Amino acid sequence: MEEMSLGPNGGLVACFEFLLDNLDWLDEELGEGDEESLVVFDCPGQIELYSHIPVLPTLTKHLQQHHSFSLCASYLIESTFVVDRAKYFAGTLSAMSAMIMLEIPHINILSKMDLVKKQITKREMKRFVDPDPNLLLEDARKDTNEKFWKLNEKVVDLIEDFSMVSYLKLEAGDEDSVAAILSYIDDCLQWSEHQEPRMRDDDEGVRDEELEG
Template sequence: MSKYGVMVMGPAGVGKSTFCASLITHLQLNRRSAFYVNLDPAAEHFEHEPDVDIKELISLEDVMEDDEMRWGPNGGLIYCFEFLMQNLDFLAEKLDSLTEEYLIIFDMPGQIELYTHIPVLPTLIKFLTQPGALDIRLCAAYLLEATFVVDRAKYFAGSLSAMSAMIMLEVPHLNILSKMDLVKDQMRKKDFKRFLVPDTTLLEDDPADTVRKRMGVEVDVHSSDPADKDALMSGATFKRLNAAVANLLENFSMVNYLKLDSTDEESVQAILSYIDDCIQYHEAQEPKELAEEEFEEEE
């Protein structure tokens, strides 16, 4: 019997835990069962108490305070996940008894290396999805903050990390622009549509360049001082890098975005419908039989 799950990922601060909380609340209001798994060993505050918390196994605080290891926050988080990989029975015991009625929500940490080049998550996903005791139909939801669209370099860098995660994880994948409530009054819907599919033409009207021109700021683009941020961000080399990233995304044509406002019930429902479609949730549901009275009326 298959189980169903979604792995909520993305850089730090994009609203992963907020989305998880909104999704759980929406499921509960619609009489669907949710099972919340926190896999962020540094997380402390939750709107919904996790059903499984990695901190019961290992926490980032314990790793960083260990006198022998002396890890920093980034190295410590990777160590926590490597420790989890050595103790996967911790997850298996908690998830084994779940039925297909549950949507298992995995709330992931915001360290981008986990989704781009460290081969820890592919191992975890293989364990969760392999036929057998767990056999979870899993999809990934990769969140990127909608405010990134104001900074073209940040937007394309985030899109590249989303594509890297798609290629590395090899599961059904949704890319989501979160925190739409922060930009809906700053940009017209017509203009925002251009960002739902990364497009090289977005570089032609970079707001940062427009602001510099309006202010009459002259930047020495040949400056070799690494502390001169304006020069670096305006330099020809930096622009060529952004163009190369944009062309790469356009050539692969793998990344497009859904919009999410976690404060809007309809927005959360729309994302849930995409998740259900990715994991084929409705295909496993029993068809609803017609009530006796309705059947007689149709005849």
């Protein structure tokens, strides 16, 4: 990065561009795979990669066309954002941008729910799970200079017009929460539709083996 006079974000973008120039390496690493394989790409959080630089859309198209991957994007923002509404709506706009750019099945997740359990009621949380743009207007009237009110109103209109973003709640220590997220991802990937149906005789054979063991 020093040689190229790039900061952390610029260096990350350069790395992804280098990857796109060497996709044959990625193809070799992925190998043939099979329908039962699940590959997780843990991507960095720099929003530039998902908002206006087409590196990840190019990568997802490559995975679909050359590997026949079924893809699902999971976009996480921390639940602590709901305490700061400006951050929450910035995150919501970023999620919307990623959905439009990537053009693949997509779920949005409020992570680390255990951190806000005591700070916000369940009724209030519903307004964040399905974004209520009026939350932004309420804050605008109280804490924002009047000259920004029209800008906030336009942001509200944008969120309402697209009506794309909603969130699932994730608490890592709650098995039901994790299972619900995985179920949504399976549905997006249509994973169960690719599985071979198990015959009754097969199930009985498995049970017999377990009893004999």
